[in-house]
Amino acid sequence: MASNTKGAILARHRANDDLNTPLLPQVARGDSDLAADGMRGPLDERIIAAASAALENGHTHYVDVPGIGPLRDAIADYLKGAAGGHYRQGNIVITAGLQESRFLSVQMIGEQYDSIAVPAVIHPGLRKALGLRSRNPRTIAVSQAKGYLPSIEAIAQAASDGCRLFYLESPSRLSGAAYAADEVAAINQIIAEKDAAVIWDQGLAPWVEGAYASFAALDSDCARTAAIGEAYSGMGLASWFIAYIAAPEAWVSSMQSQKQIMAICTSTASQYAALEAGQLYNEARGRQLSRLAQLRADLLSAASEAGLSVVGGEAVNVMALKLSEDNMKKISRAGIDFAAGSLFGAPDVIRLNVNHSTAAALRALS
Amino acid sequence: MSKKKKTGTSLLYQLIGEARGYDDVIIMGRGDPDFDTPPHIVAAAKEAMIHHHNDYTPPQGLLPLRQAIAERVKRVNNIDVDPESEVVVTNGGQEALFLMVLAVTYPGDEMIVPEPNYNTYADSLAFAGGVKVEVQTYAETDFRADPQDIRKAITDKTRSLLLVSPNNPAASVIAPNDMREMLDIAVEHDLMILADDIYDLFVYDDFQHVSPASLPGGKERALTLNALSKAYSMTGWRLGWIVGPADLMARVTELKAAVSGGASVISQYAGIAALTGPQDAVEMMAEAYRRRRRMVLDALDEMSMKYGMPQGGQFVFADIGFTGLDSAEVAQRMLTEQHVLAYPGSAFSKDRKDYLRMTFLQPEDQLMEGLERMKVAMDNIMAEKQ
Numbered sequence A: 001m002a003s004n005t006k007g008a009i010l011a012r013h014r015a016n017d018d019l020n021t022p023l024l025p026q027v028a029r030g031d032s033d034l035a036a037d038g039m040r041g042p043l044d045e046r047i048i049a050a051a052s053a054a055l056e057n058g059h060t061h062y063v064d065v066p067g068i069g070p071l072r073d074a075i076a077d078y079l080k081g082a083a084g085g086h087y088r089q090g091n092i093v094i095t096a097g098l099q100e101s102r103f104l105s106v107q108m109i110g111e112q113y114d115s116i117a118v119p120a121v122i123h124p125g126l127r128k129a130l131g132l133r134s135r136n137p138r139t140i141a142v143s144q145a146k147g148y149l150p151s152i153e154a155i156a157q158a159a160s161d162g163c164r165l166f167y168l169e170s171p172s173r174l175s176g177a178a179y180a181a182d183e184v185a186a187i188n189q190i191i192a193e194k195d196a197a198v199i200w201d202q203g204l205a206p207w208v209e210g211a212y213a214s215f216a217a218l219d220s221d222c223a224r225t226a227a228i229g230e231a232y233s234g235m236g237l238a239s240w241f242i243a244y245i246a247a248p249e250a251w252v253s254s255m256q257s258q259k260q261i262m263a264i265c266t267s268t269a270s271q272y273a274a275l276e277a278g279q280l281y282n283e284a285r286g287r288q289l290s291r292l293a294q295l296r297a298d299l300l301s302a303a304s305e306a307g308l309s310v311v312g313g314e315a316v317n318v319m320a321l322k323l324s325e326d327n328m329k330k331i332s333r334a335g336i337d338f339a340a341g342s343l344f345g346a347p348d349v350i351r352l353n354v355n356h357s358t359a360a361a362l363r364a365l366s
Numbered sequence B: 001m002s003k004k005k006k007t008g009t010s011l012l013y014q015l016i017g018e019a020r021g022y023d024d025v026i027i028m029g030r031g032d033p034d035f036d037t038p039p040h041i042v043a044a045a046k047e048a049m050i051h052h053h054n055d056y057t058p059p060q061g062l063l064p065l066r067q068a069i070a071e072r073v074k075r076v077n078n079i080d081v082d083p084e085s086e087v088v089v090t091n092g093g094q095e096a097l098f099l100m101v102l103a104v105t106y107p108g109d110e111m112i113v114p115e116p117n118y119n120t121y122a123d124s125l126a127f128a129g130g131v132k133v134e135v136q137t138y139a140e141t142d143f144r145a146d147p148q149d150i151r152k153a154i155t156d157k158t159r160s161l162l163l164v165s166p167n168n169p170a171a172s173v174i175a176p177n178d179m180r181e182m183l184d185i186a187v188e189h190d191l192m193i194l195a196d197d198i199y200d201l202f203v204y205d206d207f208q209h210v211s212p213a214s215l216p217g218g219k220e221r222a223l224t225l226n227a228l229s230k231a232y233s234m235t236g237w238r239l240g241w242i243v244g245p246a247d248l249m250a251r252v253t254e255l256k257a258a259v260s261g262g263a264s265v266i267s268q269y270a271g272i273a274a275l276t277g278p279q280d281a282v283e284m285m286a287e288a289y290r291r292r293r294r295m296v297l298d299a300l301d302e303m304s305m306k307y308g309m310p311q312g313g314q315f316v317f318a319d320i321g322f323t324g325l326d327s328a329e330v331a332q333r334m335l336t337e338q339h340v341l342a343y344p345g346s347a348f349s350k351d352r353k354d355y356l357r358m359t360f361l362q363p364e365d366q367l368m369e370g371l372e373r374m375k376v377a378m379d380n381i382m383a384e385k386q
Helices: A004-014 A045-056 A069-083 A098-112 A124-132 A152-160 A181-193 A249-262 A268-305 A325-333 A358-365 B008-019 B039-051 B063-077 B092-104 B119-128 B147-153 B176-188 B246-259 B265-276 B280-302 B327-338 B364-385
Strands: A092-095 A116-119 A137-140 A165-169 A197-201 A225-230 A243-246 A309-311 A318-322 A349-353 B087-090 B110-115 B131-136 B158-164 B192-196 B222-227 B240-243 B315-319 B355-359
Touching: A004 B192, A004 B246, A045 A268, A045 B039, A069 A092, A069 A243, A069 A268, A092 A098, A092 A249, A098 A124, A098 A165, A098 A197, A098 A225, A098 A243, A098 A249, A098 B246, A116 A124, A116 A152, A124 B246, A137 A152, A152 A165, A152 A181, A181 A197, A249 B008, A249 B092, A249 B119, A268 A309, A268 A318, A268 A358, A268 B265, A325 A358, A349 A358, B008 B119, B008 B327, B039 B265, B063 B087, B063 B222, B063 B240, B063 B265, B087 B092, B087 B246, B092 B119, B092 B192, B092 B222, B092 B240, B092 B246, B110 B119, B110 B147, B119 B131, B131 B147, B147 B176, B158 B176, B176 B192, B222 B246, B240 B246, B280 B315, B280 B364, B327 B355, B327 B364
Parallel strands: A116 A137, A116 A165, A165 A197, A197 A225, B110 B131, B110 B158, B158 B192, B192 B222
Antiparallel strands: A092 A243, A225 A243, A309 A318, A318 A349, B087 B240, B222 B240, B315 B355
16 A cells, blocks of 8 residues: 655655755776766775774774774874864864765754855755755855855855855865965955854865965864865775864764764774874875876866866866866766766866876867 | 753763773673674675775665675565665664654654653654654563554654664563554554664564564565664674665665765675674674573562563663662762663653663673672662661
């Protein structure tokens, strides 16, 4: 017998476009998949040894909800060094991946605000997280010239319109564009004047060449910023689902309670692997950054020769192109998967991961 | 300045936090088995780190793991599911629970919950904006949920019925006849069923667990959760699952993607090894729990404490009403004075201030020591009372 109750549940579900937003793959499904959010990469044998030893030594039980202490310390130290954040262990929550960081931050910090200002172009995971329980999102216009980041003026306008919580990516997860230091300072001034708060997705920051300007660095009291990102991206841990939230302790408390309700803790194997990855990160990231930067420079030259329109961005692990529908089909016909900008809110753009297969995508267009 | 009195999950975490400060503490609270994960599962995880660390995993989980889960729920629970479309892998039973509640609850919807029950159900329901409608059960009847009480609790807003069997914290098992009657009620009133089978391998004496989804007419309206945490001593790996009808599981998949995106690929390969590898460790642990349960019941009998007979699960829910104190106070005194952590019943239900939940997830010498210290604490409380 058909169930009307189930029918009603499913009808409401189907009508929820935000919740049904497709997610991009966490890691590539093969060499021709340039759509994934996370980076594939070799796993250092020292990481394998550390994670295995932890499991063999009985670290197979529940651990503290916000994560094991040494990893929280390591993330806090890393953020201090890399982005100038002012964090201690009590500010850090280890999560089961970036999507959990998004979900916990927008849902639990969002509970304290009437609305959340969201850029018109943003990673689809945010819309999905908000689709589960709306926090009254308000759209901020973005600037194509700024690589689809909101302009300072647009942020100021949203604040003037009453928004007190902002979700911002820098670098953009579509284009890799990042705010410059003076722009971050200007955003900070707006936020401080309005006594507002920011959830700042800085997951692509490790792949910015040169200085990276983090909003968290300006929040010296650690009072108004929740910074989120993957834990040690590029170290071969993308499929291990490990990320962080760095936030004021009052926010950590509510997110920790919610994390207990929905997961208890994060996989111990992932946490001990990340702990070791942190030890190796500076050197490994430096090598990878140089390699990616050279690769991307070559790709930009090739794109220029082919007359393609590249969206400017600072993160060297991604490249966004403005393309016609026909050109998007050409890439698909070449068997290459890309991240469709339509999922982010920019239908005439695609995002390609920068790796040894990216040149094939450009060749398909030339 | 008076501190706000903690309740529910936050009360438990306060006690856990204090317990960490005692070197000689005996933990009889948290549901974390003392056994480490069996070595062949750890070995499989290590293999996965070498060969599969970059594997793509969809939000619903690796297909080989979903196939292993489908085989397991058929073998153990007699539930037929298609691994392609009717299984979603989760970050432990806790995420499964959260997603299951979200899957069937919109704001204002009522869920019937036999009490006492695991406190996270109330937390998840509150997140979803749902309303918990309690049906009380009692120690005198071994915490049996009476189907007729469930029927009486149904209103025009009732959308779902929660069935946790064996129950946490009361350790009751829903008898097959009762389960059939509850399913009939669910069909009659068109309710969804949320079935929590996480303790299904721990059923004692002649009691029998039946999954509602295995009964005729059950599968299309039931979501069933389980996890590897308790049966394989894998609490730190965070691996569980939900099975159910394909149409509803499509919603569960989207919810899973929204909440956390996926589950660690290493844990998933470890899960495959757990479900498809040797099962002797599971039986060894189950046998240990049978022995320890007997030890706890003997000790409680010696203390003349009443309890509902634990028919399944890994704990005993004992009546401490004779002390005249709230269970939170008794738990606090046991912890502070004797360094024994048991969970107060008030953390599970506001109406269970007369109960303590004690696990039997400790090595037997520690368990015996814990019970002896508990007796000292109770004697002290009673001496003060007189």
